[in-house]
Amino acid sequence: MSRVVSRRPVPRWHKAFLAITPQIVGHARIAFCYLDTEAKQEAVQEVVCNALKAFVRLVQLGKANLAYPTVLAKYGVAQTRDHRKVGGHLNVHDVSSEYCQRLKGITGERLDKYDCEEECWQEVLVPDQTCTPAELAASRIDFPAWLRTLSRRDRKVAQFLAVGNRSSDAARKFGVCTGRISQIRKELAESWRRFVGDEPATAAA
Numbered sequence: 001m002s003r004v005v006s007r008r009p010v011p012r013w014h015k016a017f018l019a020i021t022p023q024i025v026g027h028a029r030i031a032f033c034y035l036d037t038e039a040k041q042e043a044v045q046e047v048v049c050n051a052l053k054a055f056v057r058l059v060q061l062g063k064a065n066l067a068y069p070t071v072l073a074k075y076g077v078a079q080t081r082d083h084r085k086v087g088g089h090l091n092v093h094d095v096s097s098e099y100c101q102r103l104k105g106i107t108g109e110r111l112d113k114y115d116c117e118e119e120c121w122q123e124v125l126v127p128d129q130t131c132t133p134a135e136l137a138a139s140r141i142d143f144p145a146w147l148r149t150l151s152r153r154d155r156k157v158a159q160f161l162a163v164g165n166r167s168s169d170a171a172r173k174f175g176v177c178t179g180r181i182s183q184i185r186k187e188l189a190e191s192w193r194r195f196v197g198d199e200p201a202t203a204a205a
Helices: 013-031 037-060 069-081 098-104 133-147 152-162 167-174 178-196
Strands: none
Touching: 013 037, 013 069, 037 069, 133 152, 133 178, 152 167, 152 178, 167 178
């Protein structure tokens, strides 16, 4: 296997930055020591990128002598904490971006435990502002237990609809008409109310 060698000349500042990179990395690891392993590694890389950008700018201005590793590291940490990524831009309308979430108070929730056999997410409950921790915990226990009481077909339909899919999408997926899906949706709602003991007063009478 042939080795590809770049013909582009290595910038003079390249070696100088590599020499101070360990100090920048060490400072970044301390600054983000509270993060989990994956998030910390990503944050450290962002710090290095931001520090490199500042270093190159100083070189361009003829002020490379001011490129102290500690100063560059602190700058990189500040930029990273402010969610400023090198090579990207801040989008306040992108709800998946940390910048938007921080400014608008949005919290993202993961849907974990994907069931390959059922082809759906097992945890689809996300708390809203009116949901108490106790109610959320109870729902996360009751919902899987309720699913186990359903037939295999109804369980798949319930899980498919629970993640926000439309009745028309469910009809196409399960090969039935939209009216039948609406009927199943009503049956599932009644089944859930019976399971959690939340039947209407008229039904109880």
